[in-house]
Amino acid sequence: MPAIAPFGTWPSPISASEVAAAGVTPQWLDVVHDEHAPGVWWAEARPAEGGRVALVRAVGDGRVEDVLPSPWNVRNRLHEYGGRPWTVVDGTLVFTHWADQRLHARPLSGGADGGPGAVRPLTPEPAVPHGVRYGDLRPGPGGAVWAVRETVTGARRTDIARDLVAVGPAGEVRSLAATHHFLTGPQLSPDGAHAAWLGWDHPSMPWDETAVCVADVDDDGALGPPRVVAGGDGVSVCQLAWDTDGGLLALADPSGWWNVHRVPLDGTDTGTIPLAPVAAELGGPAWKTGARWLAPLGGGRCAVLAAGRLAVLDAATGTLTPLAPELTAWSPTLAVDGDDVVGIAAGPRTENAVVRVRAGDGTVTHLTPQPALPPAGYLSVPQERTFRTADGQEIPAYVHPPQHPDHVGPDGERPPYLVHAHGGPTGRNHATLDLDFSYFTSRGIGVVAVDYGGSVGYGRRYRERLREQWGVVDVDDCAAVARILAEEGTADPERIAIRGGSAGGFTAAASMTATDTYRAATIKFPILDLAQWTGDGGEVHDFESQYVYGLVGPLPEKAERFRARSPMHNLDGLSGPVLLLQGLDDEICPPDQAERFIEALEGSGIPHAYLPFEGEQHGFRKAATIVTALEAELAFYGQVFGFDTPGVPALELRR
Structure with missing residues (x-):
């Protein structure tokens, strides 16, 4: 008979080190016809x-x-x-x-x-x-x-x-x-x-x-x-x-x-x-x-x-x-x-x-053996769903509910949930095994990965829902999915957080300043000041130096829109604690914005933590970084949502 324990506290064999070890990622495949190899x-x-x-x-x-x-x-x-x-x-x-x-x-x-x-x-x-x-x-x-x-x-x-x-x-x-x-x-x-x-x-x-x-x-x-x-x-x-x-x-x-x-x-x-x-x-x-x-x-x-x-x-x-x-x-x-x-x-x-x-x-x-995985009972299997908003917009998403072979939550308690905003924003999620998600779901924390407007895979019309609407459509779509999960009884409305990296980090931060849906956010290597993340602002690389004009609008005509949607300029509306993770060698989203954001939070009374990582670029590649970041994220949710996280280092939240 399953043991009863609060969501978030279930014992799990999936360690952050195991998640890091699973990051051996094949890429750039081809067939070579040379006789010697x-x-x-x-x-x-x-x-x-x-x-x-x-x-x-x-x-x-x-x-x-x-x-x-x-x-x-x-x-x-x-x-x-x-x-x-x-x-x-x-x-x-x-x-x-x-x-x-x-x-x-x-x-x-x-x-x-x-x-x-x-x-x-x-x-x-x-x-x-x-x-x-x-x-x-x-x-x-x-x-x-x-x-x-x-x-x-x-x-x-x-x-x-x-x-x-x-x-x-x-x-x-x-x-x-x-x-x-x-x-x-x-x-x-x-x-x-x-x-x-x-x-x-x-x-x-x-x-x-x-x-x-x-x-x-x-x-x-x-x-x-x-x-x-x-x-x-x-x-x-x-x-x-x-x-x-x-x-x-x-x-x-x-x-x-x-x-x-x-x-x-x-x-x-x-x-x-x-x-x-x-x-x-x-x-x-x-x-x-x-x-x-x-x-x-x-x-x-x-x-x-x-x-x-x-x-x-x-x-x-x-x-x-x-x-x-x-x-x-x-x-x-x-x-x-x-x-x-x-x-x-x-x-x-x-x-x-x-x-x-x-x-x-x-x-x-x-051609390559499958690496040893944790027992299947601890692995989250994604559920493909389409959420319909009040105005009829369909939003694809992948729900990863809490999963454990031996534990369930108390009667009447609903699990905390993490809304995962993918990067890009011209990216998407897939119905695949994700040990990063299973790290949380095996402990009793649900994850929903949202393909908000702007995501690829659904045709140009869906992709262009985000044109001049970044910071609005992505924020609204993620919030709509979170609200529906709460209304149907799947998620605890008082324990929903949002997480994302790069453009997903922007959506996570913007969501915390534009809605009251979430109680916390994990923001990884983000964009936080839109006007500075342009060629004229000087805090963006060449490839994306004019990307934001299509996502937000032209400058200087829409300068007020840039400011209104930038988390950096809306800290007075921040709805809860934030954890910010940043690589110090990042050329795509340089640490300048993250450091200014954290500096502005000092003395604000808003709980926050900042973990910078030497030698990391855009996205974390080193095993030690992956472990530290994942354990810090779990400790962060434990503090904010009120459950114990034994086995991971405590995270100091400043105010």
């Missing part, structure tokens, strides 16, 4: 190694080997969120290293023991550390690597120039083109005759509007005059892919949904031809260059991600057939290996793993 390769974030991103490959029987030893860290700062950081061309691995942002090369054969050769720098050391960065690496002709190059041109965070470059085997760097302020790496057609890439300019973000550029490739690898053949005029193209027949495919949204289109190459017709159009999102937001939601299979078929789930699109039959439906969230890094689709996927009871799926019948083979 063939197979499926991917990068892998490792919290236990200080957040290093390793490069690994599958060697069979569930075994994985490192391609590069420590301290090589396969990351880059392209657009600050990063772009595809490695490629193999003519028997050589070329990759970006976080510490210096340069390209480095390693032959896959030729070492003294018959293995790979030594790593050598391929591009010169810049005069200023990180002053020249490379990303979105692609194989080019003649053994060259094609990439986007970022060059720092001044002291401001927005002083960045970009061009497309070819880096030869001896390290010679040649500029190819610079059609737009923002660029993706050029992709070489199967016959070597054409290159295609995406470009866009301020104030657009890539999910607003992008242009498809094509150029002929000369015999010496140079590009001819570029021409725009698709996109623009309010159309977003999030990915390009060369089909097996040499045609160019694009994930574009002229219909309001990212669908697969065929793109004419001659430039005489800037329209696109949809292949089997569907009212479903087959693409996503290009926060990182080199993401792949689409992988051609040949014969008019493509592997696609429909709202994050794998499917095969058949142009001949006009059908979209789901594959491996038990895997409910795929990372946008699809690749094809023969007749198989290879990728990174998770499900409601499984964490991210590298998997191979037979396109014909959906048979799934795991």
